[in-house]
Amino acid sequence: MLFNPSNTATRQFNAATDISALVNDEMLKDSAFHPNLGGVTKGGMANHYPMTIMSLQALGASDENIRDFRASWPRYRSKITDDLRLRDKGVVTKENWSDYLGQANFLPDFQRVFFDGLQATDDQNAYIMSALDKLQYALPMGLFHPLIRVSFAMMHGDKGLIADALAYWAIRYEDLYKRMLPPRTDFTNISVSAEDNWATLHAAKPELSFRGGSLNVCERLCSEPALQDIAVAENFFITEENLELKIQEIGDRAIGLYLFEPALTTLHGVTAFQALVDITQTVLGDSDRFRPLLAELWQRYWIWLTALYIEKGVPEALPSVVEESRSDVDAFAWEDIASAIVKVPEVHAIKMVFSCKWLFENLDANPRYKAAAINVLSQHINVKPVRLG
The missing domain is CATH 1.20.272 (Zinc Finger, Delta Prime; domain 3)
Incomplete structure (x- = not known):
């Protein structure tokens, strides 16, 4: 969360113990920058930076890898107060914040409201879910970047970063669904796949x-x-x-x-x-x-x-790993995929490999996840792509 005169006495950054001091410092400094620069100045999407830094850390990148990526970062970022002159207006409160959704000029207000709410609660997950209950109608906005920012902030654990992510979601809010979802009426059926x-x-x-x-x-x-x-x-x-x-x-x-x-x-x-x-x-x-x-x-x-x-044209079937390639996929170690992708200065490649590795290890050892990661890597270094059928 942005440091300003109103919160410097209470805003304490909680450095994650399983993250390097360099990455913690980068995440703290990023709070000063606007998360949705493309939507404000049409000059780029600044939210990629902290998400990629966290992905690199999770993939085992060294501090040298982090510095190399930082040096190659091509996007311009604007500071919320110094460059964009946005200030906490004191208008948005814990009672009325949903009335101001989608209004980007209230970003500092949203940061304050969510940070104060997280500070005041004994149940952080309950507070986050209460916010997502109101924000869910904008779930896919910005290609889900606000959702992804919330995930990374929760992984890190700092309340200010979580507040920043929720505030980013709040300013990107647009009701994309227009109605409550249709209810099920027959509870005797078993769902198809x-x-x-x-x-x-x-x-x-x-x-x-x-x-x-x-x-x-x-x-x-x-x-x-x-x-x-x-x-x-x-x-x-x-x-x-x-x-x-x-x-x-x-x-x-x-x-x-x-x-x-x-x-x-x-x-x-x-x-x-x-x-x-x-x-x-x-x-x-x-x-x-x-x-x-x-x-x-x-x-x-x-x-x-x-x-x-x-x-995408409602394809009849989606690709799978052909049998003759399965052994090659199984033999390709995730550690080798990760150590190679952290040297590639491309944000989407890094984030995609991180997500595929995380899903393979934490949800389902689906060979499609590893195949996708290998194919992403093959676009940047001399690695043979996985043959799909």
């Missing part, structure tokens, strides 16, 4: 009624009642009871769609999936009482991913 849900969609062969960039199309489709009814249907549903199973199924769809068409949107489908899994596991590790809200978040993610599936 995510794969079968998309097979039904493929058979229907829906056509887009509008054109545009992949990002814009997906955001527009999220509010379509027909898509919502298909994605969260009577025969496919995500509930607090089947949450873990559906998360694994959804992850298989997300990584498969990326392998079908490696692109910016499909890559963020995977990195956002990993962030939501991380938040889910962290919250459930503390208490089961937020399962209904987590199910709602996953429903909203699934609607967006299904929109992306439609935008």
